[in-house]
Amino acid sequence: MMEKKISMAVIRRLPRYYRYLRELLNQNITRISSKELAERMNITASQIRQDLNCFGGFGQQGYGYNVTELHQQIGFILGVNKTQNIIIIGAGNLGQALANHAGFSKRGFNLTAIFDVDTDKIGTKINGVEVLSLENLGEYLEENDIKIAILTLPKQHTQKVADLAISHGVHGLWNFSHMDLEVPGDVFVENVHLSDSLMTLSYHLNKNN
Amino acid sequence: MMEKKISMAVIRRLPRYYRYLRELLNQNITRISSKELAERMNITASQIRQDLNCFGGFGQQGYGYNVTELHQQIGFILGVNKTQNIIIIGAGNLGQALANHAGFSKRGFNLTAIFDVDTDKIGTKINGVEVLSLENLGEYLEENDIKIAILTLPKQHTQKVADLAISHGVHGLWNFSHMDLEVPGDVFVENVHLSDSLMTLSYHLNKNN
Numbered sequence: 001m002m003e004k005k006i007s008m009a010v011i012r013r014l015p016r017y018y019r020y021l022r023e024l025l026n027q028n029i030t031r032i033s034s035k036e037l038a039e040r041m042n043i044t045a046s047q048i049r050q051d052l053n054c055f056g057g058f059g060q061q062g063y064g065y066n067v068t069e070l071h072q073q074i075g076f077i078l079g080v081n082k083t084q085n086i087i088i089i090g091a092g093n094l095g096q097a098l099a100n101h102a103g104f105s106k107r108g109f110n111l112t113a114i115f116d117v118d119t120d121k122i123g124t125k126i127n128g129v130e131v132l133s134l135e136n137l138g139e140y141l142e143e144n145d146i147k148i149a150i151l152t153l154p155k156q157h158t159q160k161v162a163d164l165a166i167s168h169g170v171h172g173l174w175n176f177s178h179m180d181l182e183v184p185g186d187v188f189v190e191n192v193h194l195s196d197s198l199m200t201l202s203y204h205l206n207k208n209n
Numbered sequence: 210m211m212e213k214k215i216s217m218a219v220i221r222r223l224p225r226y227y228r229y230l231r232e233l234l235n236q237n238i239t240r241i242s243s244k245e246l247a248e249r250m251n252i253t254a255s256q257i258r259q260d261l262n263c264f265g266g267f268g269q270q271g272y273g274y275n276v277t278e279l280h281q282q283i284g285f286i287l288g289v290n291k292t293q294n295i296i297i298i299g300a301g302n303l304g305q306a307l308a309n310h311a312g313f314s315k316r317g318f319n320l321t322a323i324f325d326v327d328t329d330k331i332g333t334k335i336n337g338v339e340v341l342s343l344e345n346l347g348e349y350l351e352e353n354d355i356k357i358a359i360l361t362l363p364k365q366h367t368q369k370v371a372d373l374a375i376s377h378g379v380h381g382l383w384n385f386s387h388m389d390l391e392v393p394g395d396v397f398v399e400n401v402h403l404s405d406s407l408m409t410l411s412y413h414l415n416k417n418n
Contacts, residue, residue: 012409016389079411079414097303097305101403174407174410190406195312197224197383197399198316198318199288201382202288202289203220203223203286205397
């Protein structure tokens with residue numbers, strides 16, 4: 001697909017479009033105007049048209065959007081139209097919670113293994129997925145097609161483990177460690193810094209009080 | 210403190226400054242130039258000066274920043290210089306993981322209760338904090354000083370429970386449900402949409418391949 005350079009802000013909105021379109025499909029709504037979609041999403045119709053035009057524009061004047069098609073196209077753009085293998089590194093509370101998260105498999109993410117250093121955890125299963133020794137990470141990545149690793153390990157080990165994963169073919173890191181990773185230019189890091197997020201919330205409450 | 214109108218982008222960067230300053234203090238570094246801080250944080254010195262000037266500017270020409278003071282001031286701005294009570298609503302995997310998250314108490318957030326509807330969970334403790342019946346939420350909020358609620362419950366119940374919490378004095382919602390909340394203007398919602406975040410990562414991988 002030919003694409004213009006798309007801003008990060010637009011990319012970040014795509015999963016939200018995808019979510020609302022999925023809900024429309026669940027309600028058997030197969031056609032929607034940008035105006036009506038805008039009302040549901042609490043944004044302007046012009047914003048919607050502008051965002052979706054980045055990808056060639058799926059709407060038709062006077063008809064609106066074909067929901068099935070638009071949902072499918074955005075899924076394609078996001079790469080969630082196919083199965084993607086992921087692993088979790090760090091089987092602590094957060095790693096376990098993510099392993100049990102039902103939403104990921106619905107979006108095509110297939111958790112194939114969880115890695116940890118704790119011998120009590122190695123060999124057990126979380127949500128049906130085996131916990132393997134971190135020692136075997138490199139070997140495992142060589143033998144399996146894994147592009148995405150979820151990092152939920154203590155921050156002092158995260159950079160080293162990320163380097164190892166990258167050297168064995170991982171190209172995307174979903175980083176929950178409370179630190180910033182240094183990675184080569186062709187690797188993408190998506191950070192979820194929970195404490196930062198909570199502090200942002202705290203700022204807004206304190207500003208108002 | 211007198212403040213200019215501060216952009217959301219600056220606010221979102223403050224927790225990161227706070228984190229790096231904490232690390233400097235841990236290394237007994239009490240004074241730092243904007244240039245050196247910039248190198249550590251992988252941003253420009255001019256960005257740092259611009260960001261911190263929003264709050265009156267803490268640096269001194271030729272001296273740099275007093276790390277202790279700057280850390281303290283940013284903590285004050287973020288409201289993490291004092292203890293803030295929080296509750297978790299939804300004791301599923303994610304709620305449990307957050308209840309066990311060590312980072313929050315370090316930043317002054319004091320988890321006082323967890324709410325759920327599951328009678329098997331009610332009365333048990335997670336990380337020393339009791340799980341209470343969701344039926345008692347309103348009463349609990351009336352009797353305790355709680356401004357922040359963490360929402361980790363199934364999305365079909367989230368809006369209703371959020372409305373209830375708001376009607377009993379909650380002003381900040383940390384929303385992990387995969388939906389968008391509608392709230393009054395004086396209530397702040399910070400969303401953590403994990404699936405959206407993972408899809409953003411997926412987009413970048415698919416774009417490159």
